[in-house]
Amino acid sequence: MKQVLPTIPETSFASKCYWLGKHTWNGLKRFVREHIVLFTSLVIIAIVLLFISRPYLQHLAITIRLYSAPLFFGALGVILANWLWLKLNRLVGLLIGVISIVFTVTFFSPFEGPRQYLALWWQYTFDDHVTIDTLPLTEHERIHPRSAVHTLAQEGITEVQEVSDPSFVRDGDSYNWTMAIEPAFLVPRLTGTVNEVMSVPADRPALNFSGENRDSVVFSTGEGMIGPRNSQFATIKRFGLWRYFNYEPANVRYIRDDAGAWAQVISLIRWKGWFLPRPTFGGVMIIRQNENAADGLKTFLTGAGEWISPKEIADVPYLRGQNLIPKQVSTFVAESFRFTRGFFAPMPGYHLGDIRVPNLPGDQNDQPFTCFFDFGDHAKLYHYFALEPFQADKQGLNTSLFVPADGVGPTLAYRHYDREEALTGVSAVVAKVMESRKNYDWSQNSAAEQRPVIRDINGKRRFFWLTTVVTHKEGDGTSGSQFIAGAEPDITLTDANYNTVVWVNARKPDGWTDELKEELSTVWDGESSQP
Structure with a gap:
């Protein structure tokens, strides 16, 4: 008679997990009994980390979240390269490993390089933005920077x-x-x-x-x-x-x-x-x-x-x-308009139709400027960007961008270049203001925070830059250089079309339109009216 040997049942994965959990739990209970003081200290440290240190660690959590994709693909490529090196072909494995390392280094930072390029393109392509045909009017202009x-x-x-x-x-x-x-x-x-x-x-x-x-x-x-x-x-x-x-x-x-x-x-x-x-x-x-x-x-x-x-x-x-809306968010939206002329517009060595958000040297409040705009069917606060050509020495106003400050509704873009409007950009205004009064003490004063002012005057919708002249004030050693505008600040309005600066009465904003008419009547003479 044939002898049947007893079969040894295979241990299932669930059974292995059960025994692992049981032994771990028993080990933990034994550790608590034998090291009660150490265990209590660890619990206190955990509570401190939970209730006190969690905010301090959040930046690290965000960093891990932002870098996880390139690190994941880089690690996956290295593992694949190691397997190919050992099992298939060393040359192929070496090639895959090099590609993985280059990919990880190139795409490691979410703030620059190809990854940032693609993120801005994605933002412009899929974000909700609308091109408008008429500039809005401004109200509630801020006097002080x-x-x-x-x-x-x-x-x-x-x-x-x-x-x-x-x-x-x-x-x-x-x-x-x-x-x-x-x-x-x-x-x-x-x-x-x-x-x-x-x-x-x-x-x-x-x-x-x-x-x-x-x-x-x-x-x-x-x-x-x-x-x-x-x-x-x-x-x-x-x-x-x-x-x-x-x-x-x-x-x-x-x-x-x-x-x-x-x-x-x-x-x-x-x-x-x-x-x-x-x-x-x-x-x-x-x-x-x-x-x-x-x-x-x-x-x-x-x-x-x-x-x-x-x-x-x-x-x-x-x-x-x-x-x-946070400034970082609206600025990212503005930067994405570099892709207005297509995917290759911001490409190094190409830059066809590329734009920039100009920096304003010496100004302590860079773009965006938060202003009130009236579009007729809706009026509220927007983050305003004056976009200029990519080349820093080209300072014409390429596009006026309006990002809803409450985050409700699409971004609105008025493309000046499409209408062949040669308006002075925001980065050129300071020089215009300083040139208009050469005898001013510009070593102690400066023109700060150029904001748009748009008015209907003489049958035309006209674009001005509102500038407050401020006095420099040395800080206390901790806050650095500051500036102030006095009880009667000097205000200028620069006609962006004619580059003409008008110094207006800061105490009577309601009278600015009349002052502009009086000062610029000779400049505007002879132009055709436009509704």
Whole structure:
């Protein structure tokens, strides 16, 4: 009789996982019993990392997220090259390995090189933008540059405090500079609160920072606070795992809600795309004022903020038409217009139809400029970009770009080059202003923050650059050089078509049109009218 040997059953994968988990759990229990002090210390360290260090590590998480694609493909290529080297053909393996390394190095950074090139092309190709045929009118022009507003506000502080960066926002039916008064030194920044918000009308030549333009508030977080009391850190603590790796806080602004209460509005950048990451508008986080001590403790432990998605902003009245979108997002949109003439337009050595966002040397508030534009069927704040030709010595206005500041609606582009309009670009305005008054002391003064002003005058829609002449003021050694504009700042309006500078009365903005008519009547004589 044939003897049948007993079969040894194969151990299944599930069984292996079970025994691994069981032995691991038993080992962990034994470790806890034998090293209770060490285990307790590790738990405390984990809690500290969770509640305190998580915001500090978020930049690392975003970096890993941005670099993961090229590293993944690079590692995959190296593994494949190693397998080919050992199993098939050493020459093929070496070739694949070299290609993988070159690919990883070339595409490693999401901010430059071929990867950035492709990301900008993708943005322009698939982003929602519209070409318009008529320039909008401007309203609510700001008299003072942003940096001058910050300096003037600092001069009005009578306590040991600091002023946060001013933000140009809609406050009800007016458009104001808003900023918070925050603690100035280490201990108050760690333990104190933000107790005042200032809101100053931006269209006035003389700014009043006294009590009538201040409101009492109680925020346990602030833009300049330290550690758990920092508004951006509090926002990061509210992120779930998905947002932690894909969203990051940007600007902190103070905006009045529909009930008239001040709220902190933190704009979010969302990194979209894995292989070609692009900064997009991720909505906002709303931090309300503290009602009691428990709110402050909750903020310390779990952060603060209510997320409003970009799609929901249009349904929130006090957020519609606001200045919300981060500068990094709108700048990326503007840079993508380098591809207006096709995929190869920005190619090195080619640059046919290529454009640039010009830098403004010496100006402490580069583009974009946040301005109010009236398009007839809609009027609100936009981030404005004056795009110029790629060559730095060519300073004509190529395209006027309007990015909705609330993130609602498409980007609007008025292409001056298509209409053969030879308008002076923003980077050339400073020289025009300085040349118009050669006897001015330009060693101590400068022309700052050129903003567009568009008016209907004598039957034509005319484009001007509004410039505020500011005085340089040395900083205290920590803030560096600053500049201010006095109670009666000098204002110029430069006709972008004729390069003619008109010095207007800053106290009477309503009379600027009449001043322009009087000063430029001889320049405009003989031109054909155009509706």
